[in-house]
Amino acid sequence: MPVPKILFVAYGGAHIQMVLPVARALGESGLAQPVILGLTTAAAAVREAGLPLLQFKDFLAPADHEARRWGEQLLGQTANAAIEREESIAYLGLSFAELVAQHGEAGALREYAEKGRHSFLPVGVLRRVLQEVQPELLVSTASPRAEQAAFLAARELGIPSLCLIDSFIERDAAARFAAPGYADAICVLNEHVKKVLVECGAAPEAVHCTGNPAFDVLRQPASRSAGRALREKMGWGGKRVVLYPVQEFPAYHPVAGAWGGTDLPGQLRAALLAWAAPQEDVVVCIRPRPGDASHRLEDQPRLQLTGGPDWPLPPLLNAVDLVVTVNSTVGIEGGLAGARVIRVLGTPWDAETPWERFGLADGAVDLPRLAPALDAVSRLPRRDATGDAPLATAAVLGVVRDMLRAQRAGGQ
Incomplete structure (x- = not known):
């Protein structure tokens, strides 16, 4: 049986640091082949970890003339030296092109002027990525924009998904994660976060208290x-x-x-x-x-x-x-x-x-x-942090293993 692929989708900072230990452990165990769509500043961390990297620029097709034009125009307003120019053009352009398709050019410009990149939800781009990679499972974190779009596209394509929530959340955010069809399983920091999600409608058996692998x-x-x-x-x-x-x-x-x-x-x-x-x-x-x-x-x-x-x-x-x-x-x-x-x-x-x-x-x-x-x-001594703590990476890995096993059993 071929080794299944798992697609990880993550922005930089805390988001990519949460998924890297899990992706690395999966590759080392032979349980699955990890592929990471590194969004914006995440690419450098993925390269340093030596894991397979995809970026938005890999999905900017020659026919995406309008997306490239928009990307070049928006880049002048939001340039980030930590992100390669071509990747910025692809991320901004493809995301904004979907906004234009939804609202028209004038409406998209109004949305972007009010919300900036928080107006992006590039489901079509993430659909492209998933169709090319053909993973058995999607794993992403709790960011909006492209990470949220990944869950929506996976649901459309019938690909099971796992959401890793790195921190505490309020009820307004929890309602998004707990909504039917957002993700098949959710890994959270502790019982408090699970309680908030369940109160917002998440199925208790779908929420797993694993901790954050980055920690x-x-x-x-x-x-x-x-x-x-x-x-x-x-x-x-x-x-x-x-x-x-x-x-x-x-x-x-x-x-x-x-x-x-x-x-x-x-x-x-x-x-x-x-x-x-x-x-x-x-x-x-x-x-x-x-x-x-x-x-x-x-x-x-x-x-x-x-x-x-x-x-x-x-x-x-x-x-x-x-x-x-x-x-x-x-x-x-x-x-x-x-x-x-x-x-x-x-x-x-x-x-x-x-x-x-x-x-x-x-x-x-x-x-x-x-x-x-x-x-x-500042005058208090540091706390004693020498006690043993359960490893979150192993706990998340167990959830992934169970999801792959259930999928294979369902496909037989």
């Missing part, structure tokens, strides 16, 4: 040792080391609509640096978004840029004392690794990340209350 490495002894070594190398002994992961927020929320707080990350950064400046025992680490090679630091002492391949996240999170963020997944990872965490409120996404309820954050405050929270929490 497995955080509590490994090698990561803890690397964290201690990093702290010594950087001369951080006796310092309070605070990590700020850079974030950006769209001006449009899928449920709340347009909102005016997109400058909150900048305000948070300024408040953090103002608090740290007079304190000689505080080091602030700034971690840029994946693929952002242009990031620059303010002219202020005791600032450290911690992005790029020289700064892998697991050792860093085992070295810092505190993570301060709005809702970056780095906050959850920091909590799991033993760092203290402060969550800053002020966005329509606040309800999605109740980390403090599960011991993953030490508090949730608005900006005016940030400085006293920093004073108090």
Whole structure:
């Protein structure tokens, strides 16, 4: 019997990091042949992992003249140095061409002006990908746009699908994942997320509490040792080391609509640096978004840029004392690794990340209350994160194995 193919579809950052351990384990086990559609900034991580990579540019056909024209036009507005030009043209152009097909050119331009890339739902492109790859199973994460389109296209084509939800979710988002026909199975972080999904209509037997495979490495002894070594190398002994992961927020929320707080990350950064400046025992680490090679630091002492391949996240999170963020997944990872965490409120996404309820954050405050929270929490010792934790990769692999077995039994 030929080895089945499994198509993974993922954006960059936390999305691709969630699927890579599963794809790698599948390939090593011989259970299936993984193929990854790496969206936008995900391609570099897939190449580094040595796994088979597909991109939107592989599906931009010579006949897609209008899509190419739109892609070139939109690229001038949203260029990202971390993404190859041809891939950006294909992603933007093919996605916008579907928007034009649905709303007409004027309507598509209005949608894009209001929602940006959140207006994209390129089901036709993902249908193309699935028809070419012919996988026995689709695995993707919880992002909208192309990841959501992958689930819709798989449903049309009768291909079973598994959705990996990396973090906490609010009810509005849960309603999308719990809708009939969205995915055949869902893997979630914990029982709380499962409860929210089931209350929104998901079948209990379809929701599996596996954890997030991207988090497995955080509590490994090698990561803890690397964290201690990093702290010594950087001369951080006796310092309070605070990590700020850079974030950006769209001006449009899928449920709340347009909102005016997109400058909150900048305000948070300024408040953090103002608090740290007079304190000689505080080091602030700034971690840029994946693929952002242009990031620059303010002219202020005791600032450290911690992005790029020289700064892998697991050792860093085992070295810092505190993570301060709005809702970056780095906050959850920091909590799991033993760092203290402060969550800053002020966005329509606040309800999605109740980390403090599960011991993953030490508090949730608005900006005016940030400085006293920093004073108090930064002086707390790191948590003990040495206990054994079940491996999420193995748990997700078990769900995949069961889905493949059920499909083969059904096809006999």
